[in-house]
Amino acid sequence: MTIDLTAPNPSFTLNNGVTMPALGLGVFQTPPEETSAAVAEALRIGYRHIDTAASYGNEREVGEGLRASGVDRSEVFLETKLWITDYGYDQALHGFEKSAAKLGVDQIDLLLLHQPLTSEFEKTIGAYKALETLLADGRVRAIGISNVMPDVLERLLEATGVTPAVNQVESHPYFAQRDVQEANARHGILTQAWSPIGGITHYRGDVERSTLTDPVIGEIAAAHGLTPAQVMLRWGLQQGRSVIPKSVRPERIAESLDVFRVALSDEEVARIDALETGERGGPDPDAITLETFGREIPEA
Template sequence: MPDVPYVTFNNGVGIPQLGYGVFQVDPAETERNVSLALEAGYRHIDTAAAYQNEEGVGKALSNAGLPRDEVFVTTKLWNADQGFDSTLRAFDTSMAKLGLDVLDLYLIHWPTPARDLYLDTWRAFERLYSEGRVRAVGVSNFQPNHLRRLFDETDVRPVINQVELHPYLAQDALRAFHDEHQVVTEAWSPLGQGGELMADPAVAAVAQAHDRTPAQVVLRWHVQRGTVVIPKSVTPERIRSNIAVFDFELSTEEMATLTGLDRGQRLGPDPDTMNVA
C-alpha cells in the first residue's frame, strides 16, 4: 500500500496529497473505478455535483467497508446552485447521493464572476462549516481578485483552491499567492489531459531516466512542488501506477526542466469569463 503524505490546511485538517478524480467518469462506471482506486490505496476521492456521479462514489465508499475517517471525500457546488439558500439545498442533495453525514471538503466549483453570487455562496459554506457538516471549505478556479474578496468580506478563509495546473500551465504566480495566504494549491487536469504533454520529449527523457511512465514523473513533479493532485483514469493499470510515485525523486535539474515547459496554456475555461450556469 503506497504511503501517501498528507498536506495540512490552515484549519488543521489534513488531506492526502494524491487522490483519485472522477471528472468525466461515466456515472455507470464510477462505482467500479472508485472501488479500484480504493483497492489500489487511494484514500482521497474528488467528485462534484456537475459530474453527475456522486451516487457512484457513495456506493463505492459504502461497499469498501473502510472506516469513514480513512477516506477523504471532496465534492463541489455547481454554478446554477450558487446563492445562500440554494447552496444549502444543493449540499443536502450531494450528501444524500454520497450517503455521508459529514463531508471532508466542499468547494465552490467556479467563481462565475458575472453572476456575482460567490460571496453569498461562501456565507452558506461558512454556516455548513460552523455546524460541523463539513470539515473544511474551499474554492476551485478562483483567481487572486476573487480570493481577495473572500478574505476581505467573509470570516472563514478558504483552505484550498483547486485549479488547472500542469507543466504547460505551471501557475507559479497563483501558487505564490496561495502560499502567502495559507491556501493550499490543488491541481486538476494534472497530466494536461494526456496527449501532447505525455509525448513531450522533455517529459519522456525524465521518465526514461527513472524507468517510469511520463504520467508518473509529471505527478511526481506536482508532489515535490507541494501541490495536492487528483489524477483521473479509468484504466486499472493506470489507476495503480498513478499512485506509485512516492518511491522515487526528481532532481533539482529535472524539476526545473518540467517547470520550464510552462506556456501559460489553458486547456479548460478561463475563470474570469466562465459563467455557465
C-alpha cells in the first residue's frame, strides 16, 4: 500500500474503507503508571493513533490518557488486541467487553487477535468469528490479526468470511518478513510493523547488534539530519507499512512524529533493505501456546 507522505498525519485506507493514521504510538512494555501521560502527550502534539493490547496491562491507562488529552474520541484511532486466553467465540466476545470497559469506549476502531495459537487453531477461528460478529454489530470498525505467517493466514481465510484489515508483525531492517508482507498484499491486508526500529536485541553469533547503532542507518541519518530511529520509521512508511513506535519520553514521542519532512532515496531504501539478517527477534508464533504463554486477562 502507498500513501501520501507529504500530507499531515497521513492515513491508510483499510480494505473495508476505514481510514487509519499511518503512524501511531505503541505502548508495549510501557508501565501502567507511565502510560496515561505518554498517551496524553502524544495526542497533544498531533498523534491520532494509539496501539495497545489486553496483555499489556495498560488499556485502562490508555483510556485515561485519551480523556486527559482533551482530544475528542472521534478524532483518535484506538487499536487493541485480544490475548490467547480469551480465544473461542464466547470468550472473545467477553474479551472485547473487558477491553472496551478498560478503555472507556463503546466502540474500538481496530481489534486484532494477538497471536494465531496454532496449537489450538479451532479457538483462533472461534475468536476471529467473534470479531466478525463485533464488526457486523458496529462494536468495532475494523478487525485483524497479529503475528500470523502466510501458511496460517491461508488456513484462517479458508475458515472465515471477512479478510483481516491488518496483520501486525515484527518488521524492521534486520527482520523485515518480506514473505509475510507479500502474502498480506495479495489479500489486501495492511502490514503493520511492531518493533519498527528493531528494539528487540539481535545477535550475530555472540555479538550483540542494534539497528540504532548500525553504521549504514547512521550514515543515512546523518545525511538527512535525522536520527537512526527516524530513518527506520521513514523506511517502513515509504514501503507502505504502518508503524507504531513506543516511547514514554516526550522528546522521543515528538521525534517519531517528525518523519514526514525528508524522503529517503531509492538507493538509501535499498541499502537498508540489504541489512536483512533473517533472524527473528521476538518469539516464533508457532511456539505460543496456552501452556507457555497463557495468562488470565482481568476483568475491567
